[in-house]
Amino acid sequence: MPVPPNLDQEKLCEVALAILGLTASTEHGVTRAWKGMYWDLLDLLYQRGWIENPVGKAKSVVLTEAGERLAEEFLARHFGRLSAAAPKVSKVSSRRTKGAASPRAAVGTVHQFRVALPGTKPLVWRRIQVSDDYTFWDLHVALQDAMGWQAASKWRLASPKLTL
Numbered sequence: 001m002p003v004p005p006n007l008d009q010e011k012l013c014e015v016a017l018a019i020l021g022l023t024a025s026t027e028h029g030v031t032r033a034w035k036g037m038y039w040d041l042l043d044l045l046y047q048r049g050w051i052e053n054p055v056g057k058a059k060s061v062v063l064t065e066a067g068e069r070l071a072e073e074f075l076a077r078h079f080g081r082l083s084a085a086a087p088k089v090s091k092v093s094s095r096r097t098k099g100a101a102s103p104r105a106a107v108g109t110v111h112q113f114r115v116a117l118p119g120t121k122p123l124v125w126r127r128i129q130v131s132d133d134y135t136f137w138d139l140h141v142a143l144q145d146a147m148g149w150q151a152a153s154k155w156r157l158a159s160p161k162l163t164l
Contacts, residue, residue, distance in 0.1 A: 003040050013044050014074040017063075020051070021071020024063055031068050032060040034141075059145045115143060 003009060016037055024033035035042060035054060042054040042061060050067035063071065109132040116125040126146040130139060144150070 003038060003044065009044065011078075012041065013048065013050075014070075015078055016041055017045055017050050017067060017071045018074040018078055020045075020061070020063060021068065022075055024068075024071070031063045033063065035059060035061050057148050057150060059141060115146065117147075 003012065020033040020037075024031045026032075035058075039054070042051065045051045045067070046054055049064055050070060051064060052062040054061045110129050111132060111134075112127060112129045114125060114127050116123060128142055128146045130142055134142070
């Protein structure tokens, strides 16, 4: 869907990048955010060099170094408090460990899963780590992203004691 022409595209891009930066997580030195915006808007961010090419199967987009820096700047510019005593927004890594400080929870645990596709040769598998505050929907999205699926593949959770 095209970006409406009656909107200030520069401001729209700044706000979009700020929101991406606010919802992004960094793992292994790569900052990613879920693609939840108009494709044309993501393309505008890509043209400015703020994100890597959004075209592909991944459900997330990678912020460039410039994009990460500008996301914080735009967040402060468009949503910051005017008071000098405003709290600083800190990024939350998705790789929290037990006892780590987090704005969302005092204690966070990371759960690690090994996801395999039985019957494939060689065996196709992934290891994913998710936070203890993930919902089933969050887990579903993480699995889809890890396997490179586009919500078209059927899958089920299974363990020796439980099958969902």
